[in-house]
Amino acid sequence: MAIWKSVVGKMWLTIMGLVGVVITTVGFFLLEYIDLTFADPVKIKHLFIYSGIVGFLLTTFFAFFLLTKITNPLREMKDAANRVAQGDYSTRVATRSSDEIGELANTFNQMASELNTLIRDIQHERDHLSSVLRSMTDAVISFDAEGEVILTNPQGKHLLEDWNSVDWSEEDVPARDAHIPGPLRETFRNVVSSGKELTVKIHVKSGVWSVVMTPLASTDSVRGAVAVLRDVTEEFRVDKMRKDFVANVSHEIRTPLSMVQGYSEALMDDIAATPEERRELVQVIHDESLRMGRLVKDLLDLARMEAGYLEMTFQPLDVNALLSRVYRKFAALAKERQITLTKSEHDPSLTLEAGDEDRLEQVLTNLLDNALRHTPSGAAIALRASRVAGDKGDVLEIRIIDEGQGIPPEDLPYIFERFYKADKARKRGTTGGTGLGLAIVKNLIVAHEGTISAVSELGVGTTFTIQLPVSANRPKGFDELKS
Numbered sequence: 001m002a003i004w005k006s007v008v009g010k011m012w013l014t015i016m017g018l019v020g021v022v023i024t025t026v027g028f029f030l031l032e033y034i035d036l037t038f039a040d041p042v043k044i045k046h047l048f049i050y051s052g053i054v055g056f057l058l059t060t061f062f063a064f065f066l067l068t069k070i071t072n073p074l075r076e077m078k079d080a081a082n083r084v085a086q087g088d089y090s091t092r093v094a095t096r097s098s099d100e101i102g103e104l105a106n107t108f109n110q111m112a113s114e115l116n117t118l119i120r121d122i123q124h125e126r127d128h129l130s131s132v133l134r135s136m137t138d139a140v141i142s143f144d145a146e147g148e149v150i151l152t153n154p155q156g157k158h159l160l161e162d163w164n165s166v167d168w169s170e171e172d173v174p175a176r177d178a179h180i181p182g183p184l185r186e187t188f189r190n191v192v193s194s195g196k197e198l199t200v201k202i203h204v205k206s207g208v209w210s211v212v213m214t215p216l217a218s219t220d221s222v223r224g225a226v227a228v229l230r231d232v233t234e235e236f237r238v239d240k241m242r243k244d245f246v247a248n249v250s251h252e253i254r255t256p257l258s259m260v261q262g263y264s265e266a267l268m269d270d271i272a273a274t275p276e277e278r279r280e281l282v283q284v285i286h287d288e289s290l291r292m293g294r295l296v297k298d299l300l301d302l303a304r305m306e307a308g309y310l311e312m313t314f315q316p317l318d319v320n321a322l323l324s325r326v327y328r329k330f331a332a333l334a335k336e337r338q339i340t341l342t343k344s345e346h347d348p349s350l351t352l353e354a355g356d357e358d359r360l361e362q363v364l365t366n367l368l369d370n371a372l373r374h375t376p377s378g379a380a381i382a383l384r385a386s387r388v389a390g391d392k393g394d395v396l397e398i399r400i401i402d403e404g405q406g407i408p409p410e411d412l413p414y415i416f417e418r419f420y421k422a423d424k425a426r427k428r429g430t431t432g433g434t435g436l437g438l439a440i441v442k443n444l445i446v447a448h449e450g451t452i453s454a455v456s457e458l459g460v461g462t463t464f465t466i467q468l469p470v471s472a473n474r475p476k477g478f479d480e481l482k483s
Helices: 007-037 041-085 099-136 156-164 184-192 231-268 273-308 319-336 356-375 437-447
Strands: 139-144 149-152 198-204 207-219 220-230 315-320 339-344 351-355 380-391 393-402 450-456 459-467
Touching: 041 099, 041 351, 139 156, 149 156, 184 198, 184 207, 184 220, 184 393, 184 437, 207 231, 315 356, 319 339, 319 351, 319 356, 319 380, 319 393, 356 380, 356 393, 356 459, 437 450
Parallel strands: 339 380
Antiparallel strands: 139 149, 139 220, 198 207, 207 220, 315 351, 380 393, 393 459, 450 459
């Protein structure tokens, strides 16, 4: 900066001008008197010249004194203010005096210290908020009044990217709502217009989301909204399963209860005239009570399995002995129904390092019982077992192949769900199952870290395939089902 643009420079030029004007004025008015009155006017003229030089030197010295005491501290404070404006909040100014300039320097340093503390606190709060947002499993998205996204956490960013891949085009969409995903537009409009928090559930693709949207209020208007989205697909599915489960259990129990009540009332009213009729009514009551008992037992077993409290005893298992025992159990029944039941030949390689013999027998019993109930006379059922190579080692493959009426393709993906019924061709009679057998089978196979699948063709038959790992992958002492 040029010296004449500074405060001290202006003061120096002003003083110099004043001194020059005074000396010139004095010399202009007194010059002729000096020539007439004084004997040596030249010396007087020299006196004026020397006086001007001395005045110039004095004012210059005064100017440099002011430059040191005023201009330099002010320039230092200006440079320090620039550094603070650029983000260097640790900048401080040296205090060289106790006058007004010194007090100004102290005030500046105090201001910089308070500003540094304030900015540090703000950064700390921002980092804390950022950490909280990043650690949240919910998606957080903040919109301004124009619908632009101004803040989001990683989950929200991922959600926006996923939803932006969907075409949410609508007719007459306001420009401010164009950037908002379609499912949130109506909620955003209502929140901005009413200024009140809203909670809604939205269905996007195959998921269900719970949305809580809160307005961002300023002094006299709503400047945007913040939405917190939680994926409640699993909760929604579980709630639906619970409702379906209650409805199915009620339906399953209602029929035998109605029959027990009706036939017992018939006995009480002496409707049965002969001992044979009474025995027939009692037999029906007995059968229906057994049916309800089986239903309750299966429900308890399934509940314990899904809760992870079913006790399992894993030990080396010879599958040949297991197959033979199950075959003998159903051979007489199959012969009585004129169904050909066969099993695979003895194979020494059919062993498991860790298996629960009783639970696997329960699985095979359930599957063979289903096959016998849905296979007509003259057809065949085969029980096959073999050792095959798998992706993670050898597996034991057990197949139950029947020549029954088959399962419709649209029902096949759901047969392992609780109470699921296929078409009328596979409905149960009074001596049938409870609708929970295949669900229990699947849970028991999963407990053995295996898989079960089914293929079927209407009018041809059904094949259930079980694959169990031969090697024991469970930790030592594992003796219960883990959920």
